[in-house]
Amino acid sequence: MRFGAPHFTHAVCAEGGAFRVRKLEFTSEEAEAYMRQHGMFMPEHAEEISKPRTIVLETATREALIEVLRQRWPLSGGQSA
Numbered sequence: 475m476r477f478g479a480p481h482f483t484h485a486v487c488a489e490g491g492a493f494r495v496r497k498l499e500f501t502s503e504e505a506e507a508y509m510r511q512h513g514m515f516m517p518e519h520a521e522e523i524s525k526p527r528t529i530v531l532e533t534a535t536r537e538a539l540i541e542v543l544r545q546r547w548p549l550s551g552g553q554s555a
Contacts, residue, residue, distance in 0.1 A: 481517050485526040486539065493539040495549070496526035 476482040476498065487494045500523045508523055509515045530549055533539040 481521040482524070484530070487526050491534075493533050493536055494529050495531040495539070495543075497528040497530055498524035499527040500524045 475486045476484070477486070478484050478498070482498055485496050485498055487496055498521070500520060504523050505515055505520070508519055512519070531539070531542060533542060
């Protein structure tokens, strides 16, 4: 599930029995390839090509994830709960 505003910035990923919030990120190579193919690159395009990469939060359960996000969003740095 992707979230953020005004454009998606993070994604919740269920991986290996844990719930992780990952930053949505893209590489300069991906941005350059998009620019070559489409002739423009705007924030909407960054959102389109971004992939869940850097882990900023990990919890053991969905309920724990919801509680952490409810209490401490936005997060600063990576955290585990």
